[in-house]
Amino acid sequence: MKTTVKKNKVSLIGVLLDGIVFKNPVLIQLLGMCPILATSTSLENAFGMGVAVTFVLFFSNIIISLLRKIIPEKIRIAAYIIIIAGFVSVIDMILKAYLPSLSSSLGVFIPLIVVNCIIFARAESFASKNGVIPSAVDGIACGIGFTIALSIVSAIREILGNGTILGFHIFGESFQPATMMLLPFGGFLTLGFVIALVQFVTDKIGKGGNK
């Protein structure tokens, strides 16, 4: 974790790497589990959800960072909710208009981005303390981090559960897909194993660094 802090100035590359790798909101900070489990049945859904979350994170971080000196401390959570809900409504309407099939397959999970803990966490811990440009970069970085985590889980589930990747069959005719992986069971199991792998790797790296 190399966030270079020089006189309250945050290095943009550090912010970017933190969001995507070192402090990945899903795999390291363990936030925003609901959409990860619910929308990871196919890689296509995962990309759609990732783009929607990144969009909301980017704009809500910018607006919250711009308003950070105006919003009173006591009602900040309510103010964040309104700002986030506004952008969620925008992306909901855009998806309904231009990608109706994706919108219907994500269903209720698009409006549920409002209560996604990642967006709250970034608003509270980053955007409300930093300038506009670092906040925008942080929004993009965390969005990409979220999309990567979601794509890993959904790629595993799609390959094992359906034998396809982005709709293309990758195994021969004789492949028997394990439909179980597409059920809720598979979501919990895959995410559990992915996070265990991440913990294993970070543990190994941490030990290597200490020697």
Add this chain to the structure above:
Amino acid sequence: MGTIISICFAAILTENFVLSKFMGICAFLGVSKKTDTSIGMGMAVTFVMTISTLVTWLINRYILVPFDFVYLRTIVFILVIACLVQLIEMFLRKCVPSLYKALGIYLPLITTNCAVLGVTILMADSDYTNILYPVIYAFAAGLGFTLAIVLFSGIREKLKFCDIPKPFRGFPIALIAAALLAMAFSGFQGLNLPF
């Protein structure tokens, strides 16, 4: 009566909010380390889900739909839920202090619980024309959430005494336990009710 029973069965078992719809996972994983706290959380969620479904369903049907404001639904619903949670908290503190003591610390967390917003949106999208069914569905979904979180906290209390491989400790093993619980609940999918 038959409809009510089948709604309850669906919301509690076959379409369990946590284990088959993936809503409220944060609370499910976060507040399930001890059985008594998870019972408190489950009760608070059931309470807020029922009341907020009642209010948002009425708002949706009699204000948003007639005046063509459906596109504002997400904003209106989340505001209503946030205000309701505050109101319920104040009301309980003033009038039912014993219940406030039991549920108090969980109430603020519930605003950002996706199960609450999820059930209000699902019910607003549904084609129930009678206010009774959405409210019963929300109440039963809350009971389903309570059932899942209490069962899960029992598993987690046992897990504390197990020798788990190091990378799996904490979150991953909890997710795998949840996977097994979800598999058990998916057995209810085949349930065919005679009404």
